[in-house]
Amino acid sequence: MYKHILIPTDGSRASARAAAAGVELAKSVGAKITGFFAAPPATPVVFKQFLPVGYMSPDEHKKAIERAAAAYLGAIERAAKRAGVPYQGVQVVSDFPAEAILRAAAKGGCDLVFMAPHSRRGLAELFVGSQTQKVLTHAKIPVLVYR
Amino acid sequence: MDAMAWIALAIFAITIVFVVANVIDGTIVALVGVAAMIWFGVMTEVDAFGLVDWNVMAILISIWIIAGYFGKSGVPSWLSVQALRLSGGHPGLLVMILSVLAGMISMFVDNVVVILMMAPVALPLARALNLPVTPVVLMIGFSANFMGTALLLGDLPPQMLHSVSGAEFGDFIWQFGRPSSFPILMVTFAITLAAMYAYGFRSHRRQAVDIGALGIETHIPNKPFAALVVGWFLLTVVGMAFREALGVKLGFIALTGAVSLVLLLELLRGKLMPPSFEEILGELDWRAILFYIALFALVGALEKTHIINHVADWLKPLFAESYALGATLLYWITVPIVGIVEHDAYILTFLYTIRDMQADGIDPWPLWWMLVWSGTLGSNLTVAGAPALFAALNICEREEKRKVSLREFLSWSIPFTLVAAAICYVIGMLVWVLPYAR
Numbered sequence: 001m002y003k004h005i006l007i008p009t010d011g012s013r014a015s016a017r018a019a020a021a022g023v024e025l026a027k028s029v030g031a032k033i034t035g036f037f038a039a040p041p042a043t044p045v046v047f048k049q050f051l052p053v054g055y056m057s058p059d060e061h062k063k064a065i066e067r068a069a070a071a072y073l074g075a076i077e078r079a080a081k082r083a084g085v086p087y088q089g090v091q092v093v094s095d096f097p098a099e100a101i102l103r104a105a106a107k108g109g110c111d112l113v114f115m116a117p118h119s120r121r122g123l124a125e126l127f128v129g130s131q132t133q134k135v136l137t138h139a140k141i142p143v144l145v146y147r
Numbered sequence: 148m149d150a151m152a153w154i155a156l157a158i159f160a161i162t163i164v165f166v167v168a169n170v171i172d173g174t175i176v177a178l179v180g181v182a183a184m185i186w187f188g189v190m191t192e193v194d195a196f197g198l199v200d201w202n203v204m205a206i207l208i209s210i211w212i213i214a215g216y217f218g219k220s221g222v223p224s225w226l227s228v229q230a231l232r233l234s235g236g237h238p239g240l241l242v243m244i245l246s247v248l249a250g251m252i253s254m255f256v257d258n259v260v261v262i263l264m265m266a267p268v269a270l271p272l273a274r275a276l277n278l279p280v281t282p283v284v285l286m287i288g289f290s291a292n293f294m295g296t297a298l299l300l301g302d303l304p305p306q307m308l309h310s311v312s313g314a315e316f317g318d319f320i321w322q323f324g325r326p327s328s329f330p331i332l333m334v335t336f337a338i339t340l341a342a343m344y345a346y347g348f349r350s351h352r353r354q355a356v357d358i359g360a361l362g363i364e365t366h367i368p369n370k371p372f373a374a375l376v377v378g379w380f381l382l383t384v385v386g387m388a389f390r391e392a393l394g395v396k397l398g399f400i401a402l403t404g405a406v407s408l409v410l411l412l413e414l415l416r417g418k419l420m421p422p423s424f425e426e427i428l429g430e431l432d433w434r435a436i437l438f439y440i441a442l443f444a445l446v447g448a449l450e451k452t453h454i455i456n457h458v459a460d461w462l463k464p465l466f467a468e469s470y471a472l473g474a475t476l477l478y479w480i481t482v483p484i485v486g487i488v489e490h491d492a493y494i495l496t497f498l499y500t501i502r503d504m505q506a507d508g509i510d511p512w513p514l515w516w517m518l519v520w521s522g523t524l525g526s527n528l529t530v531a532g533a534p535a536l537f538a539a540l541n542i543c544e545r546e547e548k549r550k551v552s553l554r555e556f557l558s559w560s561i562p563f564t565l566v567a568a569a570i571c572y573v574i575g576m577l578v579w580v581l582p583y584a585r
Binding site for chain 2: 040041042043044045047050052057058059060092093094095096099100
């Protein structure tokens with residue numbers, strides 16, 4: 001059935017739940033997993049969605065992003081190891097997660113994207129749109145949205 | 148306003164909206180706007196031709212030709228390598244030196260050309276020092292855009308000021324017993340760079356770099372060619388500085404410089420092996436040239452139908468009531484507007500407006516300077532404000548193989564623009580506006 005599943009994460013609880021379920025699916029069908037995180041660029045301004053919420057030197061910001069990426073992808077890696085599922089982690093810099101997800105899936109030869117239904121809420125979702133919706137609209141491979 | 152004035156205003160407004168919207172190429176839109184002005188009887192085709200300041204177009208094209216040879220001389224690459232040596236491997240310092248280099252060159256060379264010259268060399272330097280590419284290229288873009296107005300040659304706004312006011316080369320350095328564009332923008336630039344260093348570049352750690360392994364030319368490959376081009380460039384600039392003594396138009400001096408350089412290079416082709424004239428001509432930004440020609444005709448049509456007179460009459464009481472308040476409003480309303488719309492049309496329109504206010508006793512020079520400075524500094528706010536930043540952004544995205552989001556761009560452009568605009572405003576008010584306001 002599916003041989004290579006892409007599981008994007010943004011560190012939210014929804015994507016953590018989806019990642020756990022994705023690992024179970026991969027185990028059941030004998031697929032390998034690629035954990036994926038689209039890191040924001042390390043600007044001096046720290047954004048929460050659209051709003052600037054703080055300042056950090058780009059060096060410190062980059063380290064903070066890398067720590068976050070290690071934590072988010074690390075969670076998927078540990079789940080994959082426990083389940084005995086082959087795993088690799090991919091991290092890219094992008095402020096456009098949906099596009100980055102689709103590009104990573106195509107580059108990695110994935111045949112399924114397994115993701116949470118939303119990460120942005122409120123104004124951000126209104127103005128920017130759901131990343132999941134964008135992936136669903138533009139994907140050329142199956143997308144499974146885990147609620 | 149009579150019917151013809153309303154028609155002219157409508158055509159102008161529609162043209163600008165389409166230029167800003169960027170659905171159709173702006174040059175085509177502008178040319179169609181001129182054609183519409185003619186077909187609707189606002190002006191004749193002879194009027195349209197006469198409204199273009201061909202002196203400014205000659206300056207633009209001539210300097211671009213010389214800059215085209217300069218870009219191929221290897222000098223920008225050599226200068227960038229010297230910048231790396233000077234930085235001692237400090238990434239933040241390298242960015243500042245490259246920004247200064249971009250700013251200095253852009254006082255004489257078009258902003259887009261500066262970015263296209265410097266980015267290919269800046270990119271390997273940035274990688275060697277583990278610097279993220281986007282802020283480095285954007286800083287070069289901001290600096291090139293910023294300092295283009297310091298002297299007469301670097302950008303269209305100062306050349307438009309020359310066209311409308313008769314400002315000479317020396318007026319951009321010292322005028323009426325006070326420092327003008329060059330010294331004021333230099334001070335503003337220095338403070339802005341210091342602020343940007345503190346904001347985004349001071350924390351990068353020093354790196355050891357093998358310059359030889361960078362893959363960029365560390366020596367000027369064709370020294371005689373480079374020497375001739377740089378020397379002729381400087382000679383042309385000196386000629387333009389002494390325009391009044393020579394008694395001819397600036398455009399003619401620039402054209403003489405360009406044409407004589409081309410002639411010399413062709414005559415010495417065997418010895419110097421320069422790029423061909425066809426290659427240089429082919430690399431000129433003909434879209435921009437046609438756009439600027441159309442712009443002069445479009446704004447000229449507003450002048451012809453006295454729309455600009457009406458705007459001047461409407462604004463005059465504000466400046467007569469409080470010159471300082473008027474200058475402040477002019478400055479701070481200009482900054483955000485030129486940040487989101489192409490700034491040349493706006494600046495040219497208001498240069499004429501200020502000129503018309505002069506007839507009623509409003510001192511034009513402080514307002515002209517404040518307009519040109521705010522119009523240039525504000526255009527760094529977004530990509531829409533300046534074509535140079537569009538070129539810079541394309542380079543960033545191509546190099547990083549990802550799109551640069553608006554929030555990422557604004558995280559660099561807003562601090563740069565706000566600091567520059569604030570410093571320049573304070574200096575401009577102290578040196579130019581308040582003394583006249585009294």
